Each structure stands twice: as structure tokens, then as C-alpha cells.
Amino acid sequence: MAHSGINVLFEGTNLTRLLLGMWTTFKIAAVAIIIGLIIGIILGILRTFHNPILRFVLRIYLEFFRIVPTVVLLFLFYYILPRQMNLHMPGTQVAMLVFSLWVAAEMSDIVRGALISVPIHQKESGLAIGLNKFQLYRYVLVPQAVQLELPATINLITRVIKTTSLLMLISVMDVVNIGQQIVEANNQKYPTGVFWIYGLIFLLYFLIDYPLSWWAGRLEKKRLEQTNGE
Amino acid sequence: MKHKLLVKLVALVGIIASITLVLAGCGSSSSSESNNPSSVEKIQKRGTIRVAVFGDLPPYGWVNKDGKRVGYDITLARKIAKDLNVKLKFVQVNANNRVDALNSNKVDIVLANFTVTPERKDVVDFAKAYMKVSVGVVSPKDSPITKVSQLNGKNLIVTKGTTAENYFTSKQKSVDLLKFDSKTQQFNALKNNRGVALADDNSYLYAWVKDNPTYTVGIKNIGPNQYISPAVKKGNKSLLNWTNKEIKKLNKQGFFTDDYNSQLKPYFGDEVKPSDIILPQK
Incomplete structure (x- = not known):
């Protein structure tokens, strides 16, 4: 009997396993994004302060996570650091940690950029009516910066979700890893199965990433309308 | 301005180097049995x-x-x-x-x-x-290759970087090799009669022959055994x-x-x- 490749998806528990893999991917990305965004916002605000030591340290942190490729970071945290420091974490936790630190670094730069692009007269007016530093950030700078940084943030989030496909390297059973298991297990019976499995993985990533990217585009358009519209 | 950047860069390299050294220092005591x-x-x-x-x-x-x-x-x-x-x-x-x-x-x-x-x-x-594996040679059933001497002066298909390529290059110099980059390519080449036989790890060949019954692993073991x-x-x-x-x-x-x-x-x-x-x- 001739087998159509698409049937590979419905054999045994294949589909459930792929969806579970996607759930693992999603969970890691979600935790990393939430933690990363919170830390990133705090660091971003700190980076607009005029303390040279603080700025220098945070700058190094940013550059380190921005320059070193994610693959290398994962490898470093999963294989090399535990060997040197006898500190052991399962793959999923290492993934969450590395991605959180990475998101925090990138986010700090987005937030800093947004804060300093709030028009200077806003800051000066705030100071003129006697707001202290905390109030200035809380009521004037941060609310206006949020609008500016949203599109870039969503862009960052979609990048994080896509990059989880590297997790295979540190033995995390994410959707790509499970996809490969199924492809290899069915190579003989379904030679065209690879197309369907990667096709489904593509679709799953697309379903998560596309709405975000659409939302980012819409927010950006709205912001432009607001600033240039009147 | 440029000078400041240079100082920063040197400092950065210095910090990373010292972190690496500290980490390397911590780790070297892990081999003892206890x-x-x-x-x-x-x-x-x-x-x-x-x-x-x-x-x-x-x-x-x-x-x-x-x-x-x-x-x-x-x-x-x-x-x-x-x-x-x-x-x-x-x-x-x-x-x-x-x-x-x-x-x-x-x-x-x-x-x-x-x-x-x-x-x-x-x-x-x-x-x-x-477990042991070694190089095997697969050929069509209707003109099987069972001895290395049958390969003299003929084209033998191999994949680059495999044990098979290594063995035939160094030990069986009278055989002409036709080299490919992937498993898929090498098996296609055999099917298109680009060579009289194909050499690879015997365990791959056994599995392949099962799906391609018009071929046979005429030489099952050649060259040194490798152990798993x-x-x-x-x-x-x-x-x-x-x-x-x-x-x-x-x-x-x-x-x-x-x-x-x-x-x-x-x-x-x-x-x-x-x-x-x-x-x-x-």
C-alpha cells in the first residue's frame, strides 16, 4: 500500500508529541520573556542614570549578551559552567535562565533608547512642576516610553520564540527535537514525511509569531497616526 | 573620544579574561574518586x-x-x-x-x-x-562483487569522510573511487550504475539492502573492525x-x-x- 506522507502525523502519538514539544517551547519562551522584560525594564531605567560605574557595568552586560551568539551561551551555561562550578540545572531551566538574561540585555537597550527619545521638554516640564526623580519617571517618562518601545519589544519576543529551536543542543525536548525523532523513525515508511513534519512545525511557529508581528505593525501605525495625525 | 573607547575595550577584555581564569581555577579538582x-x-x-x-x-x-x-x-x-x-x-x-x-x-x-x-x-x-562494525561492499545481485580483486580498475562509490573512503584510499590503491557528499547521493549513484559497487559501514548497507532487494552486500567485512x-x-x-x-x-x-x-x-x-x-x- 502506498503511504501518503501526511499520515506520518497521525501515527501513534506523533501529533500529541509534537504539540507537547511546542508546549515546552512555548513555556520556556514565555517564562524567559516575562522575567527578561521585567529585569530589562529595570536595567533600562538604570542605564539612563548618570552614574558612570553603573552605566559601564550594564553596558558590558548588554554587549556580552548581544555579541555572544545564543548557541554559545547555551553551551556555556549547560556544559561549561557546571563543570567548573559544580552547579547543576536541568536543560529547561538553563534555557529559561539564558533566554531571560538575553531578553533582559536586549530589553534594557530598547527601554533606554525609548526613555531618551521622550522629548526633552517633557522632562523639563516635569521638573518645573516640582516632580522628584521617581515621580518624573513614574508619571512622565515611562508612560511615554512604553508607547515608543512596544513595536521593538514585540519584535524581540518573536525572535526569542524562533531562537528556541536551538534548544536541541542542550537536550531539551522542544518541538524541533521531537520533529527530528519522528522524521528519522519514519524515514523508511514515509520518505516524504519530513516535509509534513517540518511543515507542521513551521505552521505552529507561524501561528504564535504572526499575530505578534501583526500586532507590532498595528501599534506602530497607530503611534504614527497619533503623532502625525492631528 | 577614540581613546576612551580603547580604554573601555581593554578593560572589557581584561574582565572577561580574569573571569575565565577564576572559573578555570575552581574546576580542576573534580577527577578524584570521592x-x-x-x-x-x-x-x-x-x-x-x-x-x-x-x-x-x-x-x-x-x-x-x-x-x-x-x-x-x-x-x-x-x-x-x-x-x-x-x-x-x-x-x-x-x-x-x-x-x-x-x-x-x-x-x-x-x-x-x-x-x-x-x-x-x-x-x-x-x-x-x-557491537562491531566494519566496511562492507554492496553491489547489484545480478553482477555481485564478492572479492576485492573484482574491483581493480573499476569505479567504487563512497561518501567523503567515511571509514570506507579512508580504508580504500590508503589500503586498496588499485580501486578507483567515485566520491559523494551524502548518503542519498551515493545510493542514487549506485542505482544509476555510476560504479560497479558501493562501500560504506556494513550496518547501513544491511538496512539499505533490505529496502532494495535487487542489491546484495557481497563483501560483509573488509578492513579493520571498529567497535561500539x-x-x-x-x-x-x-x-x-x-x-x-x-x-x-x-x-x-x-x-x-x-x-x-x-x-x-x-x-x-x-x-x-x-x-x-x-x-x-x-
């Missing part, structure tokens, strides 16, 4: 053995449609866990991170079709072999000795023949005998 987290005693105390396996290499280590790990290596892993009287935890690895998984104490033992080579012996300790062994972290004497004894015991019990019959035979077909793959039972 704090070896993978000794037999520690494994039994923990109640779990962590085994590095492949998840995508049928029929050695793969996942079937019910999501269960199966294969020749996996059966051995289950047996080892049972005989140690501990639970089994699989850690899926790729060919490239088998050594790192051991060295960073992520796993206790590697059972992932790990071929013994002199380079690998420097970084991990191999136990007794549980369990590997443990360098210096882990405790687990190494235990594994050696275990392999010896299992060999006597005929465990590997059973393992062959249940896991490999469906892939290799009847043309292959267990003795082509497993080691003699002493």
Missing part, C-alpha cells in the same frame, strides 16, 4: 542512572510512534539500569555533544552508537565493546569496572543475540547473521 558523582555507589544512592542516548538513529536509539524509546542501545540501557537496581533516565544527545555530556556530569554513561577511536580514548574511558562501546567519564573507574563485568556477563547470557534479534533483525533482514554485528560470546 567526589565522582557517577560512581556505582553514588548512582545507587541516587536511585537513578542517567544515560546519554540517540533519539534519531534507528535501529540503535530512536523513538517509536507511541513515543517510547527503543533500539539496540536502549535495550542495553534498560538492562543496565535493571541490574544496578536503579531507575533509568534518558538524556538525548547528538553525535557532537556525547563527550561534553559526560565531562560536565550531565550523564553517567553514554550508550549512543559510540565508536571507539584513539582520539576519543583520550577524552573518555571506553568499556568493553558490545559504552563510554564513561575519564577516570570513573568504579562505573567502568562495573560496566566491563556487566558486558561480560550479558555476553555469556546471550543477551546481545536477543537484543540483535528483537531490535536489529527487522532492519537488517535475514541476509545478516547476529555474528556479523555482535561480538563472539566467550
Whole structure:
């Protein structure tokens, strides 16, 4: 009997396993994004302060996570650091940690950029009516910066979700890893199965990433309308 | 301005270098037997053995449609866990991170079709072999190649970087080689009669011939045998000795023949005998 490749998806528990893999991917990305965004916002605000030591340290942190490729970071945290420091974490936790630190670094730069692009007269007016530093950030700078940084943030989030496909390297059973298991297990019976499995993985990533990217585009358009519209 | 940037850059490099040094300094004391987290005693105390396996290499280590790990290596892993009287935890690895998984104490033992080579012996300790592979030569059934002398002056298909290419380049110089980059390409070339035969690891050939019954593995073993062994972290004497004894015991019990019959035979077909793959039972 001739087998159509698409049937590979419905054999045994294949589909459930792929969806579970996607759930693992999603969970890691979600935790990393939430933690990363919170830390990133705090660091971003700190980076607009005029303390040279603080700025220098945070700058190094940013550059380190921005320059070193994610693959290398994962490898470093999963294989090399535990060997040197006898500190052991399962793959999923290492993934969450590395991605959180990475998101925090990138986010700090987005937030800093947004804060300093709030028009200077806003800051000066705030100071003129006697707001202290905390109030200035809380009521004037941060609310206006949020609008500016949203599109870039969503862009960052979609990048994080896509990059989880590297997790295979540190033995995390994410959707790509499970996809490969199924492809290899069915190579003989379904030679065209690879197309369907990667096709489904593509679709799953697309379903998560596309709405975000659409939302980012819409927010950006709205912001432009607001600033240039009147 | 430029000067300031330079100072910053130097400082950055300095900081990274010192961090690396500090980290390197902390780590060098982990080889002594007392704090070896993978000794037999520690494994039994923990109640779990962590085994590095492949998840995508049928029929050695793969996942079937019910999501269960199966294969020749996996059966051995289950047996080892049972005989140690501990639970089994699989850690899926790729060919490239088998050594790192051991060295960073992520796993206790590697059972992932790990071929013994002199380079690998420097970084991990191999136990007794549980399987052998060597180069085989496959040819069409209607004009089979059964002796190397039949290949003289003819085209033999190989894949670059394989043991087969290595062997024929250095030891059988009178054979003309036709080299390809991938498995798919080499098998297509054979089907299109670009050469009279094709050489590769015999275990691949057995599986391929099963799906392509007009071909036969005329020469099953040529050149030196290569052995597949369990590997443990360098210096882990405790687990190494235990594994050696275990392999010896299992060999006597005929465990590997059973393992062959249940896991490999469906892939290799009847043309292959267990003795082509497993080691003699002493």
C-alpha cells in the first residue's frame, strides 16, 4: 500500500508529541520573556542614570549578551559552567535562565533608547512642576516610553520564540527535537514525511509569531497616526 | 573620544579574561574518586542512572510512534539500569555533544552508537565493546562483487569522510573511487550504475539492502573492525569496572543475540547473521 506522507502525523502519538514539544517551547519562551522584560525594564531605567560605574557595568552586560551568539551561551551555561562550578540545572531551566538574561540585555537597550527619545521638554516640564526623580519617571517618562518601545519589544519576543529551536543542543525536548525523532523513525515508511513534519512545525511557529508581528505593525501605525495625525 | 573607547575595550577584555581564569581555577579538582558523582555507589544512592542516548538513529536509539524509546542501545540501557537496581533516565544527545555530556556530569554513561577511536580514548574511558562494525561492499545481485580483486580498475562509490573512503584510499590503491557528499547521493549513484559497487559501514548497507532487494552486500567485512562501546567519564573507574563485568556477563547470557534479534533483525533482514554485528560470546 502506498503511504501518503501526511499520515506520518497521525501515527501513534506523533501529533500529541509534537504539540507537547511546542508546549515546552512555548513555556520556556514565555517564562524567559516575562522575567527578561521585567529585569530589562529595570536595567533600562538604570542605564539612563548618570552614574558612570553603573552605566559601564550594564553596558558590558548588554554587549556580552548581544555579541555572544545564543548557541554559545547555551553551551556555556549547560556544559561549561557546571563543570567548573559544580552547579547543576536541568536543560529547561538553563534555557529559561539564558533566554531571560538575553531578553533582559536586549530589553534594557530598547527601554533606554525609548526613555531618551521622550522629548526633552517633557522632562523639563516635569521638573518645573516640582516632580522628584521617581515621580518624573513614574508619571512622565515611562508612560511615554512604553508607547515608543512596544513595536521593538514585540519584535524581540518573536525572535526569542524562533531562537528556541536551538534548544536541541542542550537536550531539551522542544518541538524541533521531537520533529527530528519522528522524521528519522519514519524515514523508511514515509520518505516524504519530513516535509509534513517540518511543515507542521513551521505552521505552529507561524501561528504564535504572526499575530505578534501583526500586532507590532498595528501599534506602530497607530503611534504614527497619533503623532502625525492631528 | 577614540581613546576612551580603547580604554573601555581593554578593560572589557581584561574582565572577561580574569573571569575565565577564576572559573578555570575552581574546576580542576573534580577527577578524584570521592567526589565522582557517577560512581556505582553514588548512582545507587541516587536511585537513578542517567544515560546519554540517540533519539534519531534507528535501529540503535530512536523513538517509536507511541513515543517510547527503543533500539539496540536502549535495550542495553534498560538492562543496565535493571541490574544496578536503579531507575533509568534518558538524556538525548547528538553525535557532537556525547563527550561534553559526560565531562560536565550531565550523564553517567553514554550508550549512543559510540565508536571507539584513539582520539576519543583520550577524552573518555571506553568499556568493553558490545557491537562491531566494519566496511562492507554492496553491489547489484545480478553482477555481485564478492572479492576485492573484482574491483581493480573499476569505479567504487563512497561518501567523503567515511571509514570506507579512508580504508580504500590508503589500503586498496588499485580501486578507483567515485566520491559523494551524502548518503542519498551515493545510493542514487549506485542505482544509476555510476560504479560497479558501493562501500560504506556494513550496518547501513544491511538496512539499505533490505529496502532494495535487487542489491546484495557481497563483501560483509573488509578492513579493520571498529567497535561500539559504552563510554564513561575519564577516570570513573568504579562505573567502568562495573560496566566491563556487566558486558561480560550479558555476553555469556546471550543477551546481545536477543537484543540483535528483537531490535536489529527487522532492519537488517535475514541476509545478516547476529555474528556479523555482535561480538563472539566467550
